[in-house]
Amino acid sequence: MNNLLVFLIFAVVNFGLIATAYKFFGKRGILGYIILSVIAANLQVNKGVMFDFGLFELEATLGNVMFAGIFLATDLLNEKYGYKEAKKSVYISIFANLSFVLIMYISTLFQGLEYSKDFSEALELFFSINGGALKAVLVGNLVYLISQTLDVYVYSKLKAWNDSKKYLWLRNNGSTFISQLVDSILVTVGFALVGIFPMDIVGTVIITTLVVKYIAAIIDTPFMYIMSYITPKDDVDA
Incomplete structure (x- = not known):
């Protein structure tokens, strides 16, 4: 299957799962999905992929959709809570991710049996x-802290300027575009410095x-609007 088509399907599925997590589990569901996304993205980012747009091709690292989902999720928390x-949520997800890596690192110290060699x-x-992955996580979490803190800050400032739903797209995309620019520059240079790919x-x-x-x-914008009208099941039960 064409990578671009997989990307589009992946984006819709990922953002749809965020909306589902919010609907059924509210704030806790979003936090859980952020943690899942940070861990998954830091594993996926080790894989390089090519996107064929017909007239041109783009080479990128996998994990971008998961990272985009994290920005959508934190924007939703900012909007609603x-x-x-x-x-x-940024601090909790970093703690969870580093804990995961530490636990998995310790697992590599065990002597495995022959049947589990692979x-x-x-x-x-x-x-x-x-x-x-270890290098990616160490670099990625530092950059993640910087870019997500920036995203949360810019979103809150845009919301303070105008909190109407009419400008929800501006808060969502404005904060994401700025923070993703910083994130992409820092993480790419950082990965090159630690040898994940050539400088x-x-x-x-x-x-x-x-x-x-x-x-x-841009794809996540309709999902942001959909979630802005969702009343989580937890809120109804409360």
């Missing part, structure tokens, strides 16, 4: 000291990653 709740090698590839493709990766992230951000 305020700046402090959105900011707290699985042991997969763990080593991702979570050993020299593993790609000579940094410029290309930044541009292509931004294009993919901005497309995902």
Whole structure:
């Protein structure tokens, strides 16, 4: 299947799952999905993919859709529950992700049996000291803290300026476009510095990653509007 088609399907499924989590589990559901997304994105980012737009192709790292979902989720928390709740979700998700990596790293220290050799090698590839995922997570979480803090701050300022639903698209896309620009530059340079990919493709990766992230951000806008009208089941029960 064409990567671009998979990307579009993936985006719709991912954003749809965020809306579902919010509908049935409210604020806790969104927080849980943010944690899941941070972990998944930091694993997926090790895989390079090519998107064929017909007239041109874009090379990017996988994980962009999951990261776009995180920005959508924190924007939703900001919209419905305020700046402090959105900011707290960033700290909780970083703690959860680092805890996951620490636990998985310790698992690589065990001596595995022969029948589980393939699985042991997969763990080593991702979570050993020299593993790609470990480097990606350490760099990614630092950049994630910076970009998400910026996103939450800009969104709150835009909401303070005008909190009507008419400008929901501006709050959502404005904060995301600015913070994703910072995120893409910092994470790409950081990954190159730790050897995840060559330094000579940094410029290309930044541009292509931004294009993919901005497309995902535009796709998530209707979902932001849908969720703005959803009353979570937890709120109804309360």
